Amino acid sequence: MAEDQNPSPNTGGTVQDTLARVTELLRRHRLVEGLVQRQDMPRHDLVETLVHKQNLAELQQILDHLHPADVAYILESLPRDERLLVWDLVKAERDGEILIEVSDAVRETLIASMDSDELLAAAENLDADEIADLAPDLPGDVVSELLRSMEADERSRLQSALSYEEGTVGALMDFEMVAIRNDVSLEVVLRYLRRRDDLPDQTDTLFVVDRDDILRGTLSLRRLLVKDPERIVGEVMREVGVVFRPDDPAREAASAFERYELVSAPVVDADGRLIGRLTVNDVVDFIRAESEAERLGQAGLREDEDLFAPVWNSARNRWPWLAVNLLTALFASRVIGAFEGSIEKLAALAALMPIVAGIGGNTGNQTSALIIRALALGQINEANRSRLWRKEAWFALLNGVVWGVALGLIAFALYQNLPLALVMTAAMMLNFLLAAAVGIGIPLTMHRLGRDPALGTSVLLTATTDSGGFFIFLGLATLILL
């Protein structure tokens, strides 16, 4: 997208203010509709109502002056019926760029409301990499029609963009790079740029290629501006620093952008030929999407949920996790069931056992949160792994002594039963050790198996510390007390 194509970002007030205004206009619109329905006026007369038209006209005007990202935000914040009403008011030529901006869940509802011609028209204003982002949500016939109608160049870009797996550099990159030759003078480059009307967004660097399109270096606009125009590109360019391949993991690219404070970087194929670029904005979107997926994933949500989605969609999203948790809870329940005889004799056991299990879960989750973070940063290796185990083992022992004794005292204060208090202390100590072991072991194992330890560690860990905590406490109690 070129610099001037879109209305400026909102400056008077925040987008939240705009949302409030839009909501108010929609409310008034509903009032009028309600009035009309109660008077049994036919629906097409409604369109003639003056007030009604005024509201929609004002709404339309607001939308026309909003940045596509702001329109997307408003669409996401509205319940379905009002969302589709607003969507109808958006000018058709802006549909494409707004579809790019909305969340997956909302995009589905918008696309479902459009026919093939509208979708084709929307996609026409987009670049190949943007169409590739939309493609999974588009009907198959629309995608093949799009491919048919494209020029060969653009079609091959779209096809390659579609071929990269999610989570790779290829899936994030775009094709709007500006390439220059290494054997010309800066003056020539300056003249070449001046002949263009504008440069692509986020162009901070020109990519220098030789006659075979092999990437030879980069020339930042900053350098181009301060160096003597008589000099040759090859002399003033930087040798290539950070370069990506399309199948590099996006996560590693994001670290490189953060670490080296990049704005854009070239992407090359196996032969070193320049094929695209990655920009910091793609990276920011990726980082945000990743941390969001992780946050939702920790609560066992498979995907972002449209806040106003029908109850059945929520069930599809949330139930698999509930089912898993139900199974682990049933297992823990059976562990307790095995000791029902002991509990009948000493009901205090039932009251104390959730403390042992719960605190174990908490401390295990603390350990695993630190391990997951260190794994994400690549800070754990063969050399320091054993130190890590040792440190956490010592810490678990310290925890066991301090908190185990504290809980033993509390148990004694409550039940005046010394053996019970000692069982409590011993069980806490053992469950702290178990929690440390699974808090390190589970994320390390998942990492070794190539799975993301941020997802699923918590449920496995809590299942272990719960069932383990019940077993340790009730088992010790049965051995010692009864």
Next chain:
Amino acid sequence: MAEDQNPSPNTGGTVQDTLARVTELLRRHRLVEGLVQRQDMPRHDLVETLVHKQNLAELQQILDHLHPADVAYILESLPRDERLLVWDLVKAERDGEILIEVSDAVRETLIASMDSDELLAAAENLDADEIADLAPDLPGDVVSELLRSMEADERSRLQSALSYEEGTVGALMDFEMVAIRNDVSLEVVLRYLRRRDDLPDQTDTLFVVDRDDILRGTLSLRRLLVKDPERIVGEVMREVGVVFRPDDPAREAASAFERYELVSAPVVDADGRLIGRLTVNDVVDFIRAESEAERLGQAGLREDEDLFAPVWNSARNRWPWLAVNLLTALFASRVIGAFEGSIEKLAALAALMPIVAGIGGNTGNQTSALIIRALALGQINEANRSRLWRKEAWFALLNGVVWGVALGLIAFALYQNLPLALVMTAAMMLNFLLAAAVGIGIPLTMHRLGRDPALGTSVLLTATTDSGGFFIFLGLATLILL
């Protein structure tokens, strides 16, 4: 930092490979030291050992060729003693920029190993905004000495940078903006730039000011390069779009950068005077730090932990949360204690009660994760709040029917006790409703009180669904079964 000051980012292999090489050299170094110690050789002779010198020389060479961010990464990945050995090998003039890059916990250990003169020397190579980032970790006398030795201009920048609260734009901004006047031609601007040796990193845009330093617009380098040099800045510049004040929340600035795909943006004071700039790299660091603080905060960790910190540091970081959880667990335990009579008569209650409590906690956390996300995006307002409550209430009822009946059947299969199975179903239904209510209510309330709902919601919620679940289940059982 200027473009050429630092060695290029690592190109041959990843920084993980470098870490492996460093670790290997350190291991060999330790072997030599161990050998020397066993032979009772005096320590200063050791320095003369040839092998030993070779290892350290190779290590030094590797470090000299690393980007400061990569050195920081290696320091973070090493245990304390080896970390300090490597830190001693880093060239003194690079100390400052590396201190900026390391995590807070590791920075503390490095600063503790340096004396005042070393710290002063390290800070000398930094900009005011970077010194402001370091200042909280520096000894007071070093900071005042630094202020004394600075030029008036730089000192007032540092003082203002120090005055902004964490989490504001002021705390993130830097002062390396390039400002131009609106009444000169592009040709003059081009000549002005060429007289400079280089432009600051992340300069994609020049800020246009009038003679009173009031910000009038922005001129991107891209535009400067493509427009006719005869034209006047005021004609080709863009009217100011996104502008920040130093006391704007950093979180809002980050959203604006994401939404409008910015690379840099001006910061102005109350009179509209240009005082600094915000870059996308500051924003990326902020986003990453925020999501990390949230991830750690969810596990009740107050701060990032140095993986190899002494056990006592870990205790300081982790125990406050354990103490809170202990209190909520004790409360839940007392709820159970109140029903010990019932449990003595029917021990099956003790085995079934954790299922009711646990599933309630899971479903409540799912709801709150979605609400927290929607709050962070600003998508919840007066108008849609009641819809949200209604939707979640319906979903809780659906959950209650489906999962409540399923668990009732399981309970019946296990204990062949129909009233017990009915109590199970009813308790699940009620706890699902409770979970939905607190899953929405807690984050909304925290948000209204101006607190971050991502932190603390989980512990409050689980405390409620645990104690509530036990109370509902055991209470119903006592009323109906006994």
